[in-house]
Amino acid sequence: METLSTLIGxxxxxxxxxxxxxxxxxxxxxxxxxxxKTETAAGMGGAVIFVITIASFITxxxxxxxxxxxxxxxxxxxLTYLKTIVxxxxxxxxxxxxxxxLKKSIPALYKSLGVYLPLITTNCAxxxxxxxxxxxxYNLLETVVYGLATAVGFFIAIVLMAGIREKIEYNDIPKPxxxxxIVLVTxxxxxxxxxxxxxx
Amino acid sequence: MNKYxxxxxxxxxxxxxxxxxxxxxxxxxxxxxSAINGLxxxxxxxxxxIFSNLIISLxxxxxxxxxxIPAFIVIVASLVTIVEFLMKAYFQSxxxxxxxxxxxxxxxxxxxxxxxxxxxxxxxxxxxxxxIGMGLGFTIGLTLIGLIREILGAGTVFDMPLLKDLxxxxxxxxxxxxxxxxxxxxxxxxxxxxxxxxxxxxxxxAKPSGCISGDCANCSSHCENSTAENK
Numbered sequence: 001m002e003t004l005s006t007l008i009g010x011x012x013x014x015x016x017x018x019x020x021x022x023x024x025x026x027x028x029x030x031x032x033x034x035x036x037k038t039e040t041a042a043g044m045g046g047a048v049i050f051v052i053t054i055a056s057f058i059t060x061x062x063x064x065x066x067x068x069x070x071x072x073x074x075x076x077x078x079l080t081y082l083k084t085i086v087x088x089x090x091x092x093x094x095x096x097x098x099x100x101x102l103k104k105s106i107p108a109l110y111k112s113l114g115v116y117l118p119l120i121t122t123n124c125a126x127x128x129x130x131x132x133x134x135x136x137x138y139n140l141l142e143t144v145v146y147g148l149a150t151a152v153g154f155f156i157a158i159v160l161m162a163g164i165r166e167k168i169e170y171n172d173i174p175k176p177x178x179x180x181x182i183v184l185v186t187x188x189x190x191x192x193x194x195x196x197x198x199x200x
Numbered sequence: 201m202n203k204y205x206x207x208x209x210x211x212x213x214x215x216x217x218x219x220x221x222x223x224x225x226x227x228x229x230x231x232x233x234s235a236i237n238g239l240x241x242x243x244x245x246x247x248x249x250i251f252s253n254l255i256i257s258l259x260x261x262x263x264x265x266x267x268x269i270p271a272f273i274v275i276v277a278s279l280v281t282i283v284e285f286l287m288k289a290y291f292q293s294x295x296x297x298x299x300x301x302x303x304x305x306x307x308x309x310x311x312x313x314x315x316x317x318x319x320x321x322x323x324x325x326x327x328x329x330x331x332i333g334m335g336l337g338f339t340i341g342l343t344l345i346g347l348i349r350e351i352l353g354a355g356t357v358f359d360m361p362l363l364k365d366l367x368x369x370x371x372x373x374x375x376x377x378x379x380x381x382x383x384x385x386x387x388x389x390x391x392x393x394x395x396x397x398x399x400x401x402x403x404x405x406a407k408p409s410g411c412i413s414g415d416c417a418n419c420s421s422h423c424e425n426s427t428a429e430n431k
Contacts (some may be wrong), residue, residue, distance in 0.1 A: 023377045025230035029309075032225070081285070084303045085277040092270065124226050124307045131300050176389040176396075184385035191378040 007145045010138075014149040017198050021157040022191040025060055027125035032183055033118070033156055041162035045155030047116040047147065051163065053125055055094055056147025059087050060140050087130045095120055103173040125154060206327045211333020215406050219391060220342025222408040228342060229380040231301050234359050238346025239339060240294040241301065244287060246335025248279045248305050253319040253331035255279075256264040260320045272315045273306065280305045310338060349374045349383055 021031045027048070033120060034044040041091060067079045068087065099117045102110035129150050133143040164186050173182050217223045224245075232242040255275050256263075263271045284302050287295040295302065305311065314334055319327040350356055353374030355364040364370070373379050398405050 008244065024224055025377070025380065026304075028225045028229060037356065081281060084281050084284070084306060085274060088273055088277050088306050093274065100222075124304050127307055128300055128304055131303050135300065174391040177385070179388075179392075181385045181389040181392065184381050184388060188378040188381035188385060191381055192373070195378065 003141075007142065010068065010142060010146050011149040014146055015153040015156065016194070019153045019157055020128075020150045020196050021154055022187065022194045024128070026128040027123050027154055030116075030119060030123060031154075031161065031187070032180060034119070035158050035161040035165055035183070038159060038162040038166060042155070043112055044116045045151075045158050047120060048123065048125065048154050049151040051095060051098060051117070051120050052129055052151040052154075053144060053148045054098065055091050055126050056129050056133060057140070057144050058094060059090055060133060060138075060143040062086060062090060062102075063134060064140060080122040083113045083131065084127075088127055091126050091130070125150065141174065145171075157190070161186065164190075203326060206305040207326060207329040208287040208333040208336070211330065211335070211337040212340065215334075215336075216337040217310050217334055218338055218345070219387070220406050220408070222388070222391075223313060224338065225384070226304065227301050227308060228345065229384060231298055232342055232346040232349055232383075233378060234350045234354070234356075237294070237297050238342035238344075239306075240287075240291065241298055242335070242339025242342040244283050244302060245305055245308060245310070245338055246332070247275065248283055249314060249323060249338075250328055250331035251279050251310055251371045252276045252311055253314055253327040254324050256319040257322060257324040257327035258314045263320075264420070267318065269316075270313075270319075272312060276311050276315070277306045310334060345383060349379055352383075356402050381403055 014020065020026050021028065024118055030044050030048070035041045063080075063083060067083060069079075072079065095117055099110075099114065102114065102117075129147050136146070138146055161183070165183065168186065169184060176183070211217070215221055227241055227245070232238045252272075256272055259271075259275075261310060276340055280303055283305070284295075287298075287302060314330060318330050322330070348355065350358075351363060352371055353376070354372075355361065355368045355370040357363070371379075374383065395405050
């Protein structure tokens, strides 16, 4: 049962308390860029959940069984220093594969997520999750849950932001603050609200 | 002004990555809780940028066009790994403070952006100077934002308690996450005013080209292009 409570702990911590966008500043680009409409924000969020979950599993497997392989480590070969290079290439390739796979096999899903997939390669949240999971010394299951929770946190943040932005559009905003500036002020207020979860 | 100092001027003032182009917003928000952290992040990015520009420029005629993005990424990732280990060896505390944002230099828009738009088209020395200029511009931007947040949020300047001694009560929120968003919001608003004034004078600034312009695809559009060529 201990493992289950650990997993639930990880899930809640990274989906809500330590929100990936609002407290760790990963994935700021899509958060600012693709949050004009709730629908597109949800699409982006969905694509991120999909990719981060798969990516955290695959990078976890690669790290555990290839880079930090015990047989290799016992022979004195330590490949863990390659993690940044390997992970970024794996993620870039993975996004392409996911795109091709969805296009062929699940056209309906591709239609709703397809446009956002190429944008995810440069989303630092994906690489950040893969690297953090190693720093936190998670096992494979924990890594996947961590990835999923982080992505759900991203989904929550971007959809909330899009909802607020749709309302903001009709407000009277001082000229210099129109556009990105007011979005950042909103993000600051959201971030304060999310800090409440960690008990200020 | 010769072509090398022109590159420095271009990076530090005319196309400053933080204030004018608004690139690399993730590290800008994340590591500027103090001026020292901002400076450290800026300088490590500068080192990566100089060498990535230099190496990519040297290999620009050898790298086939269709695989250039993966090739650039491998070069940048190798350099980032080297910088990461150097920081761990010589600047332990800074490396701990910056944490995952050091390896995340790989996905910094500025680096791939400069590789794609400058280093892959120009000679190695010019590209290296472009890297120095852009890197220093980024460093200045991060240090200034870090300084503002540190003064407001902790009452210190480069860890020296100057304002605290004067009886200033720090507003702690500025060193936390919301402060980062808030400072950047005012920065963007301020730049909007400057932009307007410069336009009125007939000397328009370069357009912001990163995520801040709401144009996320700008950074990865290059990747999309290469995908299209592969198909």
